[in-house]
Amino acid sequence: MLIVESLQKSFQLDDDEVCAVDNLSFEVQPGEVYGLLGPNGAGKTTTLRMILGLVKPDAGYAQVSGFRTEVDPTAVKSRLGFVSASDGVYPWLSVREMLLYFADLYGVLPNEAASRCEHLAALMGIKPLLDRRAGTLSTGQRQRVTLVRGLIHDPPVMLLDEPTRGLDVVGVQTIFEYIEHLREVGKAVVVCTHRLDEAERLCDRFGLLHHGRMQQTGTLPQLRQQSGHDHLVDMFIELLRS
Template identity: 75%
Template sequence: MLQIHALTKRFVGESETVCAVDGLSFEVGPGEVFGLLGPNGAGKTTTLRMVLGLIAPDSGDAEVAGIPTSVDPFAAKAKLGFVSASDGVYPWLTVREMLLYFADLYGVGPDEATARLHVLAEVMDIEGLLDRRAGTLSTGQRQRVTLVRGLIHDPPVMLLDEPTRGLDVVGVQTIFRYISHLRHVGKAVVVCTHRLDEAERLCDRFGLLHRGKMQYEGTLTQLRGVSGREHLVEMFDDLMNPSTPPNEIPT
């Protein structure tokens, strides 16, 4: 559903050139949650921005539902849903108005948009919020509305960038339920986070990024076998404070 082929991005500064993403490749299938993990500066958000078409890669490409972003970026974007820690609600619109507005932006017809809104509002428990102005919502309520907004056009691929940042325990559990729903309805999901304990609970497979390169990729069982470590945080500690160069899982 999502295929990343040797994506590379360099940023040229006054004194040095930084390779933010270095030949990154992975794929995510329907109903699979892939954790793209790493510390700040590892290249996670840069990767998502290239997939979303916000920045152009220096080399490599991404395919969304079989559509190369370099060939037809608008068609590829229409197959993507995106959720980040920033809610970006429109405060003067009601929740219903805002969600139907986004559905219209993606070319979803009024009847279909209304039907999807009804289903998603029930899934995310925002039925009682639909006719409230978005600017009056609490942080947790805005987050639930943002999660519905990402799915209103029924994209096959969902990208989540640090979705639990700044949320309390209740908000985090909402994200967990949302990702379970995405898996259940067959979405291909990429979760970018540095919360490794949460990633172990959420994800089916993992890609561990360090300095823009994929160091480990696989299920938690595979990563434990190749790294000799039990938990993701221990694997990253080895990567960031190596006594010997880390092994790589062939992909």
């Protein structure tokens, strides 16, 4: 499971210090999909990057399966899967070579990596693409390869940053099915998005982020009770106006 405790991060922009994430805490249990929601610049991506160890927090920590980011970042990284809308592929490698490369980065043994590669490729319907050069794939195919890549080391926690950005209806549906699969196999999933309609369909619990602070958190019924609105969109508009 994932625990985020009092994460804090400020950036220096010219002479000003901008607080990107302010004392943020939440937990995600295995088999749960947590939606970290907020407008652009709310601090969602910075939060994910702090969990991933790409950004050093000013204070606080994230804990994955008992390992804390500031103590053992390598152990944390090896237990996290990460998929972002801006992820690319290596154009001159075959899909199989690319997936095995990432398996190697995560320390998966070569034999195990090969069988996981076959299994996940079958699951995501990219088996015929495995020996194609990645540079020749369509956007939708690349997206599915990226989703397989995120799971190649079988991490207990998955982080998805704006996973549906720039995708068509079929692509979005693939993401939905993917997240459903993650839930079924017991992964703790964090989805960062500003697509609130999609989040309502996907997530079990929500954290509403604004100006780096957690404004509200809970399940949809709990949020409805707290805010007096039925939909996340209305809750957000009120949040932005306040």
